Amino acid sequence: MEEALLRAVLFGTPILLASLGALLSERGGVVNLGVEGMMALSALAAFAAALEAGPVWGVLCGVGVGSLLGLFLGVFAVFLRANQFVAGLALAALGLGASGLLGKRYEGTPLPDPLPEGVLAGLALILALGLHLLLSRTRYGLYLRSVGENPKAADLFGVSVDGVRYLALALGGGMIGLAGAYLSLAYRPSWTDGMTSGLGWVAIALVILAGWQPLRAVLGAYFFGLLFFLQFRLQGSVPIPSEAFAAMPYLLVILVLALSGRARAPRALGQPFDRGR
């Protein structure tokens, strides 16, 4: 039982971090479908930096690369006012492909001093709390939400819509980068092509299921982690085929979050803001 709860937290952590990152920019009205690719590239950057300069540099590098990729998405989603869904999907594909190509020489290399998972798991929880407070209790949270709900009104009140969106993408990207660093420095201290194995997509789904609420994202991520572990813990001891078990985490998380109340997306989500129109 203790073991299961521990795994819930430790496996839930990368999903939570990535969800928080996507959630942050989505509250500001920018959809981020690039999470999987961003995680992959930051995981690689973190691993390479950790090999060369130590784990702390690894974490910083992962966060930095995540932020840069967030801003990169911003160039398309904010500056060029491109379709955010297309831009995000392109970033996901680009990140996966580029990380595979650039990471070839790091394949099959173990990391000499991995990071303890617990520290990063604690940090993720603090970030979730912080984000919750930021969104609900502070002026900056209000700016962010107003940009996501009604950018025209926010603009009239003197809030820089584009500025807020860039900042949200950069900060969110940093959290996604931290999720990547967690994977390559702590969870599985090594780099291999495709090591994010779809967790970025789970994180995106979790943002929606959690109704864009950071604290519900914590619950969702941990619950997913718990079920993911249990599919193996219970495999063979109950008469359910292993393939059905593999689908369970996804189904149950959707069910639970769907039953626990409806959520509304930020009203301006996915819409580029054009001051002149």
Add this chain to the structure above:
Amino acid sequence: MRRILGLLVLALGLAWAQGDKLKACFIYVGPIGDAGWTYAHDQGRKKAEAALPWLETRYVESVPEAQALPVIDRFVREGCQVIFATSFGYMEAVLEGGKKYPNVIFAHATGIKRAPNVATYMADFYQVYYLNGLAAGALSKTGKVGYVAAFPIPEVKRHINAFTLGVRAVNPKAQVLVRWINAWYDPAKAREATEALLAQGADVFAFTEDTPTVIQTAAKKGAYSFGHYTPMLKFAPDHVVSGQIVHWEVIYIDFLKKVKEGVYTAKNLENVDYFWLLQHKAVEMGADYGVPINPKHVPLLQKAEMTVGGKKVSVYDRIMALLKDMQSPKPTFDPFTGPIQDRKGVVRIPAGKKATLQELLTMEWAAPGVVGDWPGEPK
């Protein structure tokens, strides 16, 4: 005039050079950097090219099954004379390509269907798994050995069974707890499956999937493990005891030499099926090249004892003796020698008989001692 003559000589020279080179092309299912299956095939390709000066190779990586035929078309247009398809899922594409291009030689890894110009080949680990099972049985204190497995297909089942027979030969009460992750490559699933097995008391690990995740996770809790497919000692130097390592180049070099010498043609491959083992040097037992057992664990295995034919012998000596026997040109020992019952008590291999190649390739039953879900288990 002189210029024309010069050109003529050049053209002849080129034609001669072209004719002299054999062009072999490889279709890979994954990326060559994946440290597992495709990586091992690519190492084999490189070593074959280094060993055979008249060989020219080419490859395409990450080819989905539906794209295999277009890749074959392309290879043939580019003048490939031999095409290696390195995934089971390419079977239909290879057979179709074989019909379409009757003069091109095809070889299909892990395949089961052949044609006059389509051969099949496989480097199999079941003997090595048995030997590693002996070591695992000796090293487990809890009597619970964990096994993280990719897909419930005959190949993986054969390996789990061989491994379990080895474990039980040392410790007849031991259990091998099997967890399926239904993926060849998924580090997260491999990690959580290992955690689940650790939570259930497993203290030694083997696996069949494409990452060193099991090794890294087990080592964190101080559990021993066995590498798979490529040398994995470096991922946990204190905890990796041994493992299975493949040498595809042995098969590639043999096959290509015979094509070059004209032994194999596009008309006589109907019965060419490589199922190569320890004695062919297509596979190796070891945590690293040339290291059958991690020297750190040799004393433990020397101290451990097992009963063979009513006599006590050290597990280390037994492993080494069997390894030597199975590496010899005419092995006398085979892990699947009867009497063997499955875990439900049905006799699968009668006393004194060895499993036939057909029985090995279609193995669905579970050996006694295997604990866990077993999709497709015969009634």
